[in-house]
Amino acid sequence: MRRLRLQFVFSLIILLVPVILIEWDKPGLSILTILWIFSIAYLLLCIFIKPLEKLWKTMKLLEPEMQVSTYKKFIKTVSKYLTEQEEKVRREIKGREEVESILFSMVEGVVATDSSGRISFMNPTAEQLFQIENDSALGKYPREVWREFELVEMFHQVFVTGQPQTREFQLDSPQKVLKVEISPIRFGNYEEAQGVLAIVRDFTRIRRLENMRTDFVANVSHELRTPLTSIKGFIETLLDGGIENREITKRFLTIMYQETDRLNRLISDLLDLSQMESRQTEINRTKVFMAPLVEEVRQTLQERLAEKNMSISVELGPTPVWADEDRIREVLFNLIDNAIKYSTSGGNIKVREVNRGDMQEFMVCDTGIGIPKESAARIFERFYRVDKARSREIGGTGLGLSIVKHAIERHDGKVWVESEPGKGSCFHFTLSKYKAAQE
Numbered sequence: 551m552r553r554l555r556l557q558f559v560f561s562l563i564i565l566l567v568p569v570i571l572i573e574w575d576k577p578g579l580s581i582l583t584i585l586w587i588f589s590i591a592y593l594l595l596c597i598f599i600k601p602l603e604k605l606w607k608t609m610k611l612l613e614p615e616m617q618v619s620t621y622k623k624f625i626k627t628v629s630k631y632l633t634e635q636e637e638k639v640r641r642e643i644k645g646r647e648e649v650e651s652i653l654f655s656m657v658e659g660v661v662a663t664d665s666s667g668r669i670s671f672m673n674p675t676a677e678q679l680f681q682i683e684n685d686s687a688l689g690k691y692p693r694e695v696w697r698e699f700e701l702v703e704m705f706h707q708v709f710v711t712g713q714p715q716t717r718e719f720q721l722d723s724p725q726k727v728l729k730v731e732i733s734p735i736r737f738g739n740y741e742e743a744q745g746v747l748a749i750v751r752d753f754t755r756i757r758r759l760e761n762m763r764t765d766f767v768a769n770v771s772h773e774l775r776t777p778l779t780s781i782k783g784f785i786e787t788l789l790d791g792g793i794e795n796r797e798i799t800k801r802f803l804t805i806m807y808q809e810t811d812r813l814n815r816l817i818s819d820l821l822d823l824s825q826m827e828s829r830q831t832e833i834n835r836t837k838v839f840m841a842p843l844v845e846e847v848r849q850t851l852q853e854r855l856a857e858k859n860m861s862i863s864v865e866l867g868p869t870p871v872w873a874d875e876d877r878i879r880e881v882l883f884n885l886i887d888n889a890i891k892y893s894t895s896g897g898n899i900k901v902r903e904v905n906r907g908d909m910q911e912f913m914v915c916d917t918g919i920g921i922p923k924e925s926a927a928r929i930f931e932r933f934y935r936v937d938k939a940r941s942r943e944i945g946g947t948g949l950g951l952s953i954v955k956h957a958i959e960r961h962d963g964k965v966w967v968e969s970e971p972g973k974g975s976c977f978h979f980t981l982s983k984y985k986a987a988q989e
Contacts, residue, residue, distance in 0.1 A: 606624075612631070654673050658749050659677075661676050665744045668691055669687050670688065671688075708743070709734065712736075712742065714734065718753065727754045729750070730749070731749045780806075785806075823956065840871065844882055844886075851887060860890060862899045863899070866912075867903060869905070871981040872982045874961070877957045877961070881954050884950040888951070892919050894919075899914065900915045901914050912981070913976055919974075920971040920973055926969055930951045932949055961982065964979065965979040
């Protein structure tokens with residue numbers, strides 16, 4: 551730096567000496583003028599040299615081995631160094647943006663705290679899982695964001711002990727099951743945690759499916775065990791000598807046949823439901839008219855209708871739908887069969903339709919016992935029964951409406967029920983209208 555200073559001074563003297571020598575003998579050039587020139591020189595010296603001295607000291611700290619002999623080389627070295635630093639900064643910014651894009655795109659929630667324990671980062675997924683407004687949690691302590699004591703304590707324990715923890719939480723609002731994995735953040739050789747990083751996963755659907763599977767296994771076991779126990783009991787009675795009595799034998803065999811038929815229908819419904827849920831079966835859509843299908847179902851159930859002295863009124867127009875004929879026939883069979891089962895003698899069943907734009911809405915209404923309001927939301931669940939004793943008595947498997955729901959949803963439609971106890975039920979479902987371009 552001393553060389554640079556001397557170079558600047560000598561250059562300034564070389565520039566000023568000719569002016570002084572030339573102007574020395576001329577009138578009007580006074581000592582004040584000379585002082586003015588040297589003042590300007592000193593001012594220039596302070597303007598240029600002082601910043602260069604600071605820059606020199608900074609460069610020596612950053613590059614201890616830097617050696618330059620001229621002002622030009624010094625400026626060139628500084629310029630090269632700054633260019634390299636700018637490139638590093640650009641790479642750092644790009645890397646940071648890439649990391650942020652990954653974190654913001656993750657399906658898991660990510661929450662990070664700084665060395666003071668305050669939340670420094672929370673991605674949109676985490677905000678959505680915890681229903682927190684955008685960026686409202688930043689700069690706050692976990693206890694100011696969450697009311698769940700165990701979750702807040704988990705952040706604190708990991709920050710203090712430096713040991714990772716994993717736990718599931720059942721949130722009441724919103725109702726979710728979240729799995730939270732929290733690990734300490736360490737920089738370099740620091741042993742103490744400089745913050746914590748939490749990964750949040752939504753396990754609500756997984757836990758719901760596990761509960762459904764558990765309930766399904768329990769229900770299937772119960773439904774299979776009941777007829778099998780009955781059949782086994784009758785067989786034991788016959789083997790113990792009951793077979794000698796022809797009337798008892800015939801009655802027992804009739805009941806065993808009915809129970810076997812019930813088992814067969816249960817297994818058949820389970821297979822159909824399993825195939826639809828796994829989407830193993832294809833939906834072969836064609837142009838379908840609903841009136842002929844209703845008539846086929848009516849003829850199939852005519853004997854049962856006659857037993858209960860019930861009638862079916864059909865109000866269907868000529869509008870075709872785009873659907874799988876076999877699946878829709880099964881839907882109609884289950885709905886009309888249920889209407890017969892849960893209606894008293896002399897009742898009436900109505901099948902009608904309503905135009906809903908691109909969709910056609912169909913209704914199967916009865917004058918039966920109806921469904922309580924609290925059960926209407928669950929009526930399409932597998933094995934759910936409003937009256938279990940009555941359902942088993944009339945031979946229901948508890949899977950018919952679940953099959954209806956999955957069949958309609960496979961057709962991109964919706965199904966729901968409107969009912970009032972003692973005044974009957976009305977099941978609605980929608981199907982896409984047929985268009986000539988669909989062939």
